[in-house]
Amino acid sequence: MSEELTQRVISVIATAQKLPLERITIDSTFEELGIDSLDGVNILFALENEFNINIPDDKVEGVRSVRQMVESLEKVVSGEEPPAAAAQT
Amino acid sequence: MGARRVVITGVGVISALGLDARQFWQTLAAGRSGIGLIQAVDPGLLRFSNGAEVRDFDPARHFEPKELDLLDRFAQLGMVAAREAVRDAALEWSAALRERTAIVTGNCNGGQTTEDEGFVDLYRKNRSRVNPMTIPRTMGNAAASRISVEFGITGPSYTISTACASSTHALGQAFWLVRHGLAELAVTGGSEAPFSLGNLKAWEAMRVVSPDTCRPFSKDRRGMILGEGAAMLVLEPLEAALARGAHVYAEIVGFGMSADAHHITQPSVEGPARAMRAALEDARIQPDQVGYINAHGTGTLANDPTETKAIRLVFGAHTERIAVSSTKSMHGHSLGASGAIEAVATALALERALLPPTANFTEPDPACDLDVVPNAARPAQVDYALSNSFAFGGLNAVVALRRWQ
Secondary structure, eight states: OOHHHHHHHHHHHHHHHTOOGGGOOTTOBTTTTTOOHHHHHHHHHHHHHHHTOOOOGGGSTTOOBHHHHHHHHHHIIIIISOOOGGGGO | OOOOOEEEEEEEEEETTBSSHHHHHHHHHHTOOOOEEOOSSOGGGSSOOEEBOOOSOOGGGTSOHHHHTTOOHHHHHHHHHHHHHHHHHTOOOOHHHHHTEEEEEEOSSOSHHHHHHHHIIIIISOOSOOOTTHHHHHOTTHHHHHHHHHHTOOSOEEEEOOGGGHHHHHHHHHHHHHHTTSOSEEEEEEEEOOOSHHHHHHHHHHTOBOSSOOOTTBTTOOOBOBBOEEEEEEEEEHHHHHHTTOOOOEEEEEEEEEEOOSOSSSOOSHHHHHHHHHHHHHHTOOGGGEEEEEOOOOOOTTHHHHHHHHHHHHHGGGGGGOEEEOTHHHHOBOGGGHHHHHHHHHHHHHHHTEEOOBTTOOSBOGGGOSBOOBSSOEEOOOSEEEEEEEETTTEEEEEEEEEOO
């Protein structure tokens, strides 16, 4: 798991959730951070913008922690998921 | 003036299930879904590709070119449904009746297709001006206003916007206006046309739209499917309807509303349960008199189990004897129009003793353990039915209908 990727994900979550960076670690669960499903949608949007990628729903199903989010994102970023046409508009 | 009994004497529907109420009912009864590949925009630009659009609707067959300048698609659909409902009710207009007739419509998005076109002109085509009719076309009350002008209706007229519950709130308000003598007649319902690229991208970002189809209460449900359309109903006091020999589809007996005071998108159990109870109380009926519920049933992961719990909370052991179906599986979720569309489905189900199914159903979900009338309509004579609508923002509306013999 890339440390740089992890830090960028944590930074995006902190900004989206209006939380201080130091509140969030790789081991934080979404429940601990007060992230509900609507917050999750916001975070995915912010991550898509941060990494300029398209994150399909089925790649993040069941993600409930920062670690799971980083792991899912690693797969998407590593090119397993080519960006959809939608990302160009 | 005391409370009067109120009946439905005219219906009009335009939806993915056809261009009039007759086609709507035939398709519902056959359990056929109107969901298909989106035509209005290039689905390659979206994460989802299916919708429940109104097909083969030619506005030029219904409106003069000059009229069309003023009407966004949502208002066109609303007007077409209103014409059908008024024609169906075989009303004889008089100046006095026009003055005592109310119009209450529901709508969520207004003329957002027109707005979207204006934004394309400004931001993409770098034009410096937009269509001067943008404001009258986009206002949410455009359909209500057009209905008023066309029929010369001069009584209380307004539009209610409560997202996915808009037209159930509208129907309930119209019902109360007629019941309590504030109007002698009402034209009520809702319309919606959400298929513009800007709006579809907004739904995409919410991540609640299904990548395939709408499977309410099914274990493998993946989300909602957006729909467009309109339904309008004519309501009048029972006595007036009988006196003029009008055809009665069903009686409206109760209306209940509530707010969750909870979350902007997550549904609650308590709020919908209170709205259902309020509708039963308003109707002065007991839970065990209800035989059918047309569910809100969006097919999202969150709604269906929550609605199941709410129904169980209200109906207890009687839940086992209630048929619950979501016709959104066929006509999609047309937001501000869906409550009215489903109220018509419910009225026709009572009248024709045939309960429309939940289509696209594949696998039971223990979290949605209701009798959901899977895939095939069911002959059943039911005396009382509810039609549920629960909006984003936690605003709930439920109407109770009674079979007319």
